[in-house]
Amino acid sequence: MLYPTPIAKLIESYSKLPGIGVKTATRLAFYTIGMEDEVVNEFAKNLLAAKRELSYCSICGNLTDQDPCAICQDDTRDKFTILIVEDSRDVSAMENIQEYHGLYHVLHGLISPMNGIGPDDINLKSLLTRLMDSEVSEVIVATNATADGEATSMYISRVLKPAGIKVTRLARGLAVGADIEYADELTLLRAIENRTEL
Numbered sequence: 260m261l262y263p264t265p266i267a268k269l270i271e272s273y274s275k276l277p278g279i280g281v282k283t284a285t286r287l288a289f290y291t292i293g294m295e296d297e298v299v300n301e302f303a304k305n306l307l308a309a310k311r312e313l314s315y316c317s318i319c320g321n322l323t324d325q326d327p328c329a330i331c332q333d334d335t336r337d338k339f340t341i342l343i344v345e346d347s348r349d350v351s352a353m354e355n356i357q358e359y360h361g362l363y364h365v366l367h368g369l370i371s372p373m374n375g376i377g378p379d380d381i382n383l384k385s386l387l388t389r390l391m392d393s394e395v396s397e398v399i400v401a402t403n404a405t406a407d408g409e410a411t412s413m414y415i416s417r418v419l420k421p422a423g424i425k426v427t428r429l430a431r432g433l434a435v436g437a438d439i440e441y442a443d444e445l446t447l448l449r450a451i452e453n454r455t456e457l
């Protein structure tokens with residue numbers, strides 16, 4: 260089907276989103292054209308603002324619109340504990356249960372020997388630098404219960420333990436392969452309460 264260039268381009272843009280095929284992209288593009296001008300303006304503005312105004316916290320790597328992020332700047336947080344997660348969505352999941360009051364470190368990936376992703380390919384070096392001059396006494400590894408999540412947790416434990424830092428891992432409340440981001444609040448709460456030392 261040959262469409263006028265502007266809609267063909269819009270279909271092409273929607274097609275770039277994950278899980279959106281050409282058929283859905285076409286439906287979304289036509290739907291967008293039928294939307295009120297101000298709604299479309301707002302949509303476009305939000306897309307650009309999200310991209311422009313967000314960056315990663317220079318301390319913990321969390322997605323933020325201020326640097327350092329609000330959590331790193333918060334003096335009421337427990338500065339002795341750092342919880343390590345794969346990405347910023349896991350931070351939101353943890354914050355939602357309002358039970359964890361320490362700090363975070365976002366890896367932006369996991370060590371994956373199968374895919375040739377090593378410790379230097381994720382945001383891990385900054386954690387080691389961060390731990391060097393801090394009073395952190397416990398690091399909780401909250402990576403998902405997948406092979407890569409395990410490889411990452413083993414590596415972190417091996418590096419940090421000789422430095423005298425207690426390394427714990429979320430309890431097995433989460434099913435193997437389960438995603439922290441989608442775990443229900445009670446499961447997540449139990450997993451953190453029953454964490455085990457590595």
Ligand SMILES: [Zn+2]
Nearest residue numbers: 316319328331
């Ligand atoms: Zn931060």
